[in-house]
Amino acid sequence: MENKKDTLVRRVRLLLEMFVIGLILSGLTAIPLQWEIDTLASCMGIAPEASPQSLTGLDRWIAFVRLGLRETDQRYPFLAYGTDWLAFAHLMIAVAFLGPLIDPVRNAWVITFGLIACAGVIPTAMIFGPIRGIPLNWRLIDCASGVVGAVPLGLARYYTAKLAKTD
Numbered sequence: 001m002e003n004k005k006d007t008l009v010r011r012v013r014l015l016l017e018m019f020v021i022g023l024i025l026s027g028l029t030a031i032p033l034q035w036e037i038d039t040l041a042s043c044m045g046i047a048p049e050a051s052p053q054s055l056t057g058l059d060r061w062i063a064f065v066r067l068g069l070r071e072t073d074q075r076y077p078f079l080a081y082g083t084d085w086l087a088f089a090h091l092m093i094a095v096a097f098l099g100p101l102i103d104p105v106r107n108a109w110v111i112t113f114g115l116i117a118c119a120g121v122i123p124t125a126m127i128f129g130p131i132r133g134i135p136l137n138w139r140l141i142d143c144a145s146g147v148v149g150a151v152p153l154g155l156a157r158y159y160t161a162k163l164a165k166t167d
Contacts, residue, residue: 008163015152015159019114020094020101022149030083034073037066037111056148061135093117104160111160114153121146 041048041062046055052064071077093149097114099107122143129139 005163005166008166009104012156012159012163013101015156016097016101016104016111019149019152019156020097022093023090023097026145027087027094030087030090033083035067037062037069037104041066058137061138077110100156100160104156105164108157108160108164111153111157114149115157118146118150118153121149 007051038048044059044062046059046063048062050059052060052067055063093114096110100110104111125134125139125142126145128134129136129142134142
């Protein structure tokens with residue numbers, strides 16, 4: 001039968017693995033932006049030649065983003081290098097979580113760092129989003145990523161604190 005300490009370690013590792021998978025997936029999606037937006041537009045039934053001005057609501061925003069990515073990729077492809085580095089940063093942050101996966105108590109600070117980063121998503125989206133012309137609904141989706149990430153990290157931090165008391 002599994003003891004309390006083993007159960008807590010298993011829970012922490014599962015929660016951290018979920019978070020790391022999310023980091024990796026969100027990082028990798030920062031690279032093929034043009035393909036992703038073209039695929040999304042196609043799934044939404046937005047014609048490849050549709051101009052944003054001919055559409056409304058979310059369709060208009062998706063077409064606008066698609067047009068912006070197309071024009072930027074054609075005229076200034078070096079700007080995509082920034083999202084390549086964004087992807088790299090996500091992957092490196094995921095690597096940082098190897099420490100708490102191995103020894104959660106000793107590396108609890110990494111979990112706390114992750115929680116701080118998740119909390120930082122909200123002011124970043126709400127401050128820079130309007131400056132960059134990002135619609136409120138889209139900023140709320142960005143904020144949700146911080147909230148969703150904080151759930152497994154918060155639980156992992158809670159279980160790590162309990163685990164520290166078992167030593």
